[in-house]
Amino acid sequence: MSLLDLRNLRIDFDTRRGTVEAVRGIDLSIARGEIVGIVGESGAGKSTIGNAVIGLLEPPGRIAGGEVWFDGQRIDTLSEAAMRRIRGRRIGMIFQDPMTSLNPLLTIGDQIAETICQHSDTSRAEALRQAVALLAEVGIPNPEQRMNEYPHQFSGGMRQRVVITLALCANPDLVICDEPTTALDVSVQAQILSLLRRLCRERNVGAIFITHDMGVISEVTDRVAVMHHGLIVETGDTQTVLAHPRHAYSQSLLSAVPRADARLARFPQLDYREDGAPPEERQVIDLSTHWLGRRGKAVQGGDQTLLEARNLTMRFVSHRSIIPAWRRDFTAVDDLSFDIKRGETFGLVGESGSGKSTVARMIAGLYTPSVGQVVYDGQVIGGTDAQPMAAKVRQQIQMIFQDPFSSLNRRMRVGDIVAEPILHHGLAASRSEAQSVVADLLDHVGLGADAAHKYPHAFSGGQRQRISIARALATRPQFLICDEPTSALDVSIQAQILNLLKDLQAELGLTLLFISHDLPVIRQMCDRVGVMKSGKLVELAAAEDIFEAPKHPYTTELLSLMPRVTAPDASEWAAVKG
């Protein structure tokens, strides 16, 4: 008999503007000791299922139909008091953000001991002894000593281990993991995934593993359910589904995952649309006649250096004081030098805190480097002794930001956002010309000219990123800095945005600085790659060399930790294309 059984489960959200059907009737069962993955893009309803099972569905969400059976008992109709006896004791939960799922005012030992006492008749002394053993089991060194520390003294990965301990300390039969490694770096992610897998095996615990990441699914799960718009479109053995997806949506989802083993010219466009409409054709820009072509200087190919970073160093003040000896600072970027050639895509890769974004902001002129210079086209544009950037140079360097939700002013119409650089620099002869240029740019990034009249909140993350790209293009730039442009997006949207960037680069001869923590994305996008660790550049080489013959041990380590999806053979399902 299965441990958890979802039968035709439906979940609705009643809003002021009508009912949203988040989950539209799904069947799923999980056996003891089995790890079942639920994978899908944002808005697919995967987290809602987890919350509904554990009885933490927040109003206005409600179970609109179907049944939830847990270990022979129907639990969706239980009272809150009865549910509280199951929650934590028999079903554990691990959330995404280890920073907010621990109480910052209690020591780690107290939090675990309290949870143990809550769920069983254990004395406090015994609970503390168990806590030490559990912390040792999840791989926290010196558990006796670390028991008395507070959450802020733990790193992100260590905190997630504590959260896992909390979920497992009452010996539950089922654990629901909601994106447990999304907030973590790859190296930490790999450790947490293998820990979770080992614990589920040893303790014979069933697990629901909710994630958007195909790599994670392939690492830990036994079976997988692919969700799309509140429905499970495909379930099956993980390796089978990943290698031979049957449903068109699973195929499109898998084909969008960037491959780490080879570079493709473009991401395969297997856009799954429910209505079956073919993806629209893009108009290719002819630079000789197009507005974007009217740039000051023609773009030349070849090995000419466009941008040079010379000994860039950035120190941030971490402790201010009148007395110089008490001042403390933190070196985010340490003596970094590289050059970017005209027309190439230069990648910077590294884990969080490695200083990649600081480098981008120094080059863009948002930060002034503490030491060193940025040289653009033979002109010093950044550095302590650099002249303020002339408007002509300013125009040429633009940036696409990570967060599509904060990078657009929510009080301005999209048309005004894109028109602003054109009007500011006087790049259009008249307002009506500015309007038509904006309409053309929006059309060209795949949004359609009508988007100009709306406000940013009317658009999804991927569409907003297209607006950001249109805004960046509106100054007729030569050099585009992309700071994690797709890390907040779903894979299929990521593939579309990266394809758009590739197309634009080819058409406009743009030079790109591409920053990402995601190695497969870097491989797909970049010609040359710099690997950063703790503010230093540890390796710089052609992308193929980095991936095929890494020289620095840190690069090798990063590559080995990268979760790999068994690359499906796209030709097998060529029939569904278009």
Place this chain on the structure above:
Amino acid sequence: MRNSVFAPPVTRWQRIRQSDLMLSFLESPVTVIAAVGALLMIFAALGAGVIAFHDPYDMASIDIFDSNLPPAWVEGGDARYPLGTDAVGRGIFSTILYGSRMSIFIGVTSVALSLVIGVTAGLIAGYRGGFMDAVIMRIAEVQLALPTILVALLISGILRAIAPPSTMDKVAILVLILSIGLSNWVQFARAVRASTMVERSQEYVLAARLIGIGPLTIMFRHILPNVMGPIMVIATLNLSGAILTEATLSFLGVGVPPTQPSLGTLINGGTDYLFSGSWWITIFPGAALALLVLTVNLVGDWLRDALNPTLG
């Protein structure tokens, strides 16, 4: 500031009708009643010349034989004066209308003054940071240490010394607006500064800097519209406070001269008769003041909750 290049495809009214703010407004009956009450009082005050039964400050329209009449429903009352009359025969209902017109005028202008000063100071302090921030916020702290009444006395003293005696009535009103306005800007500055510091590091501000847009344009065109929510809340809540302060100052004799009506002078004028039995002279203006402040406050409280995303 530049206007939108793009004309809206839906009318502004449609957008307001369908906004979350409007829906949340209609869901709160107390707020709807308070808003209707506040609007009624404000319109009645603005239309005092039309609505009032007579102009109590026109000597020709008052009759000393009508003095100290009780409200119409009390024995001895007169239907021409529904809320009774005062010691010189002015109808209380009419004086309240004229009085609240003055009170609301002073309240709105003084709040507008503190809003302009506070928002500008807050934007500069929050966006510039560093030295400018330190200077502006220290001035704000000094300001907080001075009571409004002291500021009013100070400004009143200065203006009375430099202005010709014939303009004293106008000066008195100016004193009120300046002293209330200068006392309340700190709240605006602090709120705007805090929100600006958050907005400053948002990526849309970085994008604007990358385009090459200057700091003033970024502050007023990009950041200001995004920090307007809390400003509107403070403005509404301050409006009732300003009306109360006006009443206090006028009651104490620093504000509006007794020859001109305001809710404060009316209450002040009536206190002498409170124990001689003519309670209506001071109670009705007092009730009008309380009602006006209460309704404006209720609307402000709702606005604060409705605009706070964490309260859902």
